[in-house]
Amino acid sequence: MSLQIGAKPDHGFDNPTGLLSDCHRRIERFLNKLILVAERADGGELSEEQRHALETSLRYFRKAAPRHTRDEEDSLFPRIRRSGSAEAAQVMSMIDSLEGDHMEAEVLHRIVDSAGESWLDKGSLDQPTLAGMRNALYRLRTMYQGHIALEDTKLFPLADRILPPEEIAAVGKEMAERRGLDYRQPLRCRTRIGAQ
Numbered sequence: 001m002s003l004q005i006g007a008k009p010d011h012g013f014d015n016p017t018g019l020l021s022d023c024h025r026r027i028e029r030f031l032n033k034l035i036l037v038a039e040r041a042d043g044g045e046l047s048e049e050q051r052h053a054l055e056t057s058l059r060y061f062r063k064a065a066p067r068h069t070r071d072e073e074d075s076l077f078p079r080i081r082r083s084g085s086a087e088a089a090q091v092m093s094m095i096d097s098l099e100g101d102h103m104e105a106e107v108l109h110r111i112v113d114s115a116g117e118s119w120l121d122k123g124s125l126d127q128p129t130l131a132g133m134r135n136a137l138y139r140l141r142t143m144y145q146g147h148i149a150l151e152d153t154k155l156f157p158l159a160d161r162i163l164p165p166e167e168i169a170a171v172g173k174e175m176a177e178r179r180g181l182d183y184r185q186p187l188r189c190r191t192r193i194g195a196q
Helices: 017-039 048-082 086-090 093-124 127-162 164-176
Strands: 002-004 192-195
Touching: 017 048, 017 127, 017 164, 048 093, 048 127, 086 093, 086 127, 086 164, 086 192
Parallel strands: none
Antiparallel strands: 002 192
16 A cells, blocks of 8 residues: 555644644654664565565655655754743743754764665675664664654643744745745645555
């Protein structure tokens, strides 16, 4: 089954925190695909399905995931910080921690990407490189579990409560612009990029 990244999501640019949460579901699915490939293929020859899952998952984390990080760090987090809300003041350390997670994830994804590309190029992966890839994937899974839970259950609801509608709209507009889309148009299927 393929995952259509551009398929109509649950939320649109008019609900940017909902759209960010939708993206979390894609992060979880693509990360699980990478883990399954690393565990089942065990560094050996990839089946066609495994090769496709590896290629599309690596592409997702290389291209789409950095936009998600920018959505948060360049658009959402600064607005929460500037809001002047007493609630926002209480979560500043949480935002700092989430940004730290983004930096850690970037390093770990580079390890996974390098190992995955080598696997695709050579047809197999030596055990030390596979072990490094698995370690990075397991660390990502643990980190994302906590990170996503904090954002989905605490930070995004907070943003929806404290940010005025024009600020929420500006976040959605910036998200659309990062993707070269018109924020006023409904999201629809554009690109088929991965295995589900």
